[in-house]
Amino acid sequence: MKLNYRPILTKTFELVLLILSFLIIFGPMTSLLLWSVAQKWYWPHPLPQEISFAYWKQALGIEKSLAIGAVSIIPAFFLSLGIAIVTVIIAMALAIPAGYALAKYKIPFGTFVMFLFLMPNAFPQQPIFVNVLQMFTRLGLAGTVPGVIIVHILVGLVFGVWITSATFRSIPPSMEEAARSVGATASVAFFRITLPLAAPGLLASSVFVFITSLDEFTGTFFVGLPFVQTLPLTLYSSSGYNMQFASVIALILLVPSILFMFLIQRVLKAEYVGGMG
Amino acid sequence: MSELRMENLVARYGKVTALDRLNLTIKDGELVTLLGPSGCGKTTTLRSVSGFLKPDEGEIYIGNRNITDIPPEKRGIGLVFQNYALWPHMTVFQNLAFGLELRKVPLEEIKKRVRSVLSVVKLEGYEDRYPRQLSGGQQQRVALARAIILEPDILLLDEPLSNLDALLREQMRFEIAQIHKRLGITTLYVTHDQTEAMVISDRIVIMKDGKVMQDGRPEEIYLRPKNRFVAGFMGTTTFLEGTVKSTQGDSCVLKTSEGWELRGITCGGVTLGSRASAAVRPEAVEIFYSPVAAVSGQAQTENSFEAEVDSSYFTGEVIDYHFRLGGSYIRVRGDTKKILKPGEKVTVRIDPDRLPIVPAE
Numbered sequence: 001m002k003l004n005y006r007p008i009l010t011k012t013f014e015l016v017l018l019i020l021s022f023l024i025i026f027g028p029m030t031s032l033l034l035w036s037v038a039q040k041w042y043w044p045h046p047l048p049q050e051i052s053f054a055y056w057k058q059a060l061g062i063e064k065s066l067a068i069g070a071v072s073i074i075p076a077f078f079l080s081l082g083i084a085i086v087t088v089i090i091a092m093a094l095a096i097p098a099g100y101a102l103a104k105y106k107i108p109f110g111t112f113v114m115f116l117f118l119m120p121n122a123f124p125q126q127p128i129f130v131n132v133l134q135m136f137t138r139l140g141l142a143g144t145v146p147g148v149i150i151v152h153i154l155v156g157l158v159f160g161v162w163i164t165s166a167t168f169r170s171i172p173p174s175m176e177e178a179a180r181s182v183g184a185t186a187s188v189a190f191f192r193i194t195l196p197l198a199a200p201g202l203l204a205s206s207v208f209v210f211i212t213s214l215d216e217f218t219g220t221f222f223v224g225l226p227f228v229q230t231l232p233l234t235l236y237s238s239s240g241y242n243m244q245f246a247s248v249i250a251l252i253l254l255v256p257s258i259l260f261m262f263l264i265q266r267v268l269k270a271e272y273v274g275g276m277g
Numbered sequence: 278m279s280e281l282r283m284e285n286l287v288a289r290y291g292k293v294t295a296l297d298r299l300n301l302t303i304k305d306g307e308l309v310t311l312l313g314p315s316g317c318g319k320t321t322t323l324r325s326v327s328g329f330l331k332p333d334e335g336e337i338y339i340g341n342r343n344i345t346d347i348p349p350e351k352r353g354i355g356l357v358f359q360n361y362a363l364w365p366h367m368t369v370f371q372n373l374a375f376g377l378e379l380r381k382v383p384l385e386e387i388k389k390r391v392r393s394v395l396s397v398v399k400l401e402g403y404e405d406r407y408p409r410q411l412s413g414g415q416q417q418r419v420a421l422a423r424a425i426i427l428e429p430d431i432l433l434l435d436e437p438l439s440n441l442d443a444l445l446r447e448q449m450r451f452e453i454a455q456i457h458k459r460l461g462i463t464t465l466y467v468t469h470d471q472t473e474a475m476v477i478s479d480r481i482v483i484m485k486d487g488k489v490m491q492d493g494r495p496e497e498i499y500l501r502p503k504n505r506f507v508a509g510f511m512g513t514t515t516f517l518e519g520t521v522k523s524t525q526g527d528s529c530v531l532k533t534s535e536g537w538e539l540r541g542i543t544c545g546g547v548t549l550g551s552r553a554s555a556a557v558r559p560e561a562v563e564i565f566y567s568p569v570a571a572v573s574g575q576a577q578t579e580n581s582f583e584a585e586v587d588s589s590y591f592t593g594e595v596i597d598y599h600f601r602l603g604g605s606y607i608r609v610r611g612d613t614k615k616i617l618k619p620g621e622k623v624t625v626r627i628d629p630d631r632l633p634i635v636p637a638e
Binding site for chain 1: 327328329348349350351354355356358360362363364365366375376379380420423424427
């Protein structure tokens with residue numbers, strides 16, 4: 001009997017590819033992981049000489065330390081999470097009707113409106129946010145959580161509106177028309193048919209808004225400091241002094257994003273997405 | 278009483294007039310097909326009746342009820358879409374039950390009606406499938422079931438078979454015709470497929486540029502076209518041009534520039550001395566493999582002409598010929614017993630009873 005080598009070769013190739021992609025994705029994180037537990041790590045040693053979880057304990061507020069840059073990041077973490085959640089809720093509450101209208105109706109200057117949402121991301125951010133700071137100072141929003149949330153919404157809305165309108169556009173109008181023809185009013189047709197069909201796209205766009213908010217630095221830096229210290233700002237201020245501590249924060253920042261990615265994957269695998277063709 | 282009546286419908290898209298004073302009545306229980314090339318206004322008509330498009334002028338009635346300003350969900354019209362438009366996140370049962378749920382029909386009653394409508398479309402036992410688990414033909418049956426489960430006054434079908442493959446399309450034609458006979462719902466059917474229209478319709482309405490070109494039973498439309506557009510749209514038609522030499526009842530004689538005389542039938546509009554066109558259909562042309570003089574012994578010389586084979590295309594069932602007839606060409610079908618080569622001379626006889634003569638445009 002002749003042995004067939006092809007499946008073996010294919011499998012080997014797949015395995016190599018898998019390991020390579022793992023390295024590319026998780027390689028940089030490995031270094032973060034090592035740094036976060038390195039008590040003592042001098043050149044030219046390839047691995048830390050002494051390992052300890054002291055920085056994790058400090059960061060999570062279990063132990064207190066007087067080392068420079070070592071603060072508990074728990075308040076900053078929950079502040080960031082809270083801001084991100086509120087940002088997603090408000091941004092999506094604006095983006096869903098806007099995206100639906102842009103997709104379904106012929107809106108005068110529709111393309112112009114779409115580009116309007118891109119503006120905060122289309123220019124260098126510093127000059128924009130310096131202006132925003134001036135305006136917010138006059139309005140009493142500078143250094144406040146609502147001020148930071150408004151900035152995050154402005155930055156995130158482009159993902160919200162663009163992805164949402166693309167999602168609604170991908171649903172054939174006949175889906176709603178069929179519902180109308182069997183007796184559904186326009187709003188019943190929207191909530192019972194269009195919204196469930198758009199759910200994966202809407203979720204994807206809220207994930208983008210969420211991660212954008214969690215990650216937002218420039219705007220928060222200008223508008224939020226010194227009173228609103230989000231996680232990225234804490235990371236920035238500590239990274240200059242303490243690489244271990246910065247690594248811990250960076251890893252914690254990754255957690256919500258990774259969780260959200262898994263959530264998306266679950267939803268995108270949902271039964272009916274295949275049927276949307 | 279659910280007669281569908283459109284009165285003086287006008288619809289404009291910018292400068293384009295999609296419907297130009299359309300008047301159309303579909304009698305109770307009748308199946309009428311709107312047939313025409315794309316852009317003729319058939320889809321606009323359908324969307325006006327279903328309520329997704331507001332005509333600029335005119336009124337639409339179901340029986341005595343004016344529905345022109347009534348929203349789609351209150352019109353009592355069932356719709357079947359070209360892309361089926363089944364809701365992918367719902368099972369077959371949920372798709373069919375949706376309209377009944379909105380009407381607050383009790384669950385037991387819903388189950389009963391779903392079962393019965395699925396048996397009408399021959400899909401018993403498919404309640405728990407998702408649309409993507411069904412073939413195109415099955416999806417279209419579910420779409421039809423969803424449209425008829427509410428027992429609408431009017432059923433509208435928008436090119437329902439055009440996404441199916443040829444074999445299935447043919448089978449579904451007969452089924453739609455049968456279901457219509459069984460339920461007797463007043464039906465408006467839109468298609469651009471003339472065979473489909475002929476098979477299923479009680480009446481065909483041929484449209485062009487938002488106007489009705491002809492309205493009649495399938496055989497009327499095919500055999501007695503009123504104008505050049507309808508004659509050319511139906512069947513494989515080639516035209517021979519000439520001047521009307523004489524008319525007698527519905528018979529008329531056309532004289533071509535070669536001096537040949539063609540006798541055919543006419544449905545009016547053709548006057549003595551006017552320019553007219555004879556619509557030659559392949560099935561009305563007989564081929565003789567001998568000169569005209571020899572043919573005259575066995576048949577009348579009337580409508581017999583000498584033709585030269587210009588090109589031939591073997592299709593399997595028949596051979597598609599282009600014949601040169603003086604200065605014109607006609608399309609003819611020959612049987613596969615004898616295959617003619619380009620350049621060969623034959624005699625053709627065009628059956629006067631199946632040769633419509635229409636006014637030239």
